[in-house]
Amino acid sequence: MPVLRLEMHPGRTLEQKRAFVQEATRVTVEILQCPQDTVEIVITEVARDAWAKGGKLRSDG
Amino acid sequence: MPVLRLEMHPGRTLEQKRAFVQEATRVTVEILQCPQDTVEIVITEVARDAWAKGGKLRSDG
Amino acid sequence: MPVLRLEMHPGRTLEQKRAFVQEATRVTVEILQCPQDTVEIVITEVARDAWAKGGKLRSDG
Amino acid sequence: MPVLRLEMHPGRTLEQKRAFVQEATRVTVEILQCPQDTVEIVITEVARDAWAKGGKLRSDG
Amino acid sequence: MPVLRLEMHPGRTLEQKRAFVQEATRVTVEILQCPQDTVEIVITEVARDAWAKGGKLRSDG
Amino acid sequence: MPVLRLEMHPGRTLEQKRAFVQEATRVTVEILQCPQDTVEIVITEVARDAWAKGGKLRSDG
Known part of the structure; x- marks a missing residue:
């Protein structure tokens, strides 16, 4: 914890997910x-x- | 918000989902x-x- | 199941919750x-x- | 209720899921x-x- | 992960919660x-x- | 949507929550x-x- 849950529509690339978890964690x-x-x-x-x-x-x- | 989350078993048709979101929203x-x-x-x-x-x-x- | 989860802001009365669960269930x-x-x-x-x-x-x- | 939700990575067998729900319920x-x-x-x-x-x-x- | 989420009615003691998380984890x-x-x-x-x-x-x- | 859900321990100030939602949204x-x-x-x-x-x-x- 903390735990973040992201709900979104499909269509984002692996690269976008990778960048998201990096930046959201920061x-x-x-x-x-x-x-x-x-x-x-x-x-x-x-x-x-x-x-x-x-x-x-x-x-x- | 409000947000409604429905968990159910698979098997309902798109038409049932369509009717559900319409009526539940109403x-x-x-x-x-x-x-x-x-x-x-x-x-x-x-x-x-x-x-x-x-x-x-x-x-x- | 089905399970419905409702997230909303506080402020609704018990009577509204009672009516909601009755109608949403129906x-x-x-x-x-x-x-x-x-x-x-x-x-x-x-x-x-x-x-x-x-x-x-x-x-x- | 009680409701238990388990999030895990894929890869467990049906037998493991079966054993888990039995033991966790107990x-x-x-x-x-x-x-x-x-x-x-x-x-x-x-x-x-x-x-x-x-x-x-x-x-x- | 794994993450377990337990929803239950209030009324259990701290001792029950303590025992639950220990046994459910085991x-x-x-x-x-x-x-x-x-x-x-x-x-x-x-x-x-x-x-x-x-x-x-x-x-x- | 997207919807982000943050679970954390209590103790953060309103100012921290305010900054978090601003930055996480960005x-x-x-x-x-x-x-x-x-x-x-x-x-x-x-x-x-x-x-x-x-x-x-x-x-x-």
């Missing part, structure tokens, strides 16, 4: 003042037909 | 009195060998 | 076609200084 | 003193390129 | 074959007016 | 290339007697 360490090794991040991809906003699936645009 | 807006556009719903499907009740996997029925 | 049963007794709902209240949108805490308006 | 029933039938467990597998520790994806090990 | 290590130090457990207490089953809040009996 | 926008307004962050504080590592509650040191 921000966490600097601002929350915790050892770098304790920061964990879990990424979950949510398909567009599994997420709705305002009552409408994203896949229905 | 209920949320009416009862919790929030703008429709702020309601988000995330659907997660949990396979039957990834869910247990009473110490037994559902796939072991 | 919608779930009707559309996803599952026995009423299997539907569980967990409500989490998220304080305004614990939720941000666009990089700004809600409590900072 | 521990829950004995220590938390709840009826066995009320214990639910949901297992989520998190790929190694979706989990980071210390700012580094596990797949970059 | 089961996880033995069955999933992971180093003890990597097992994390997060406990969340869910009030009876924040959990519903079958469309009815638990606090409404 | 990192998300820059790396994942999404509009700033779509980034949401939910912060959950986990007490030391509700989190265990290696089978031992953090409050038991």
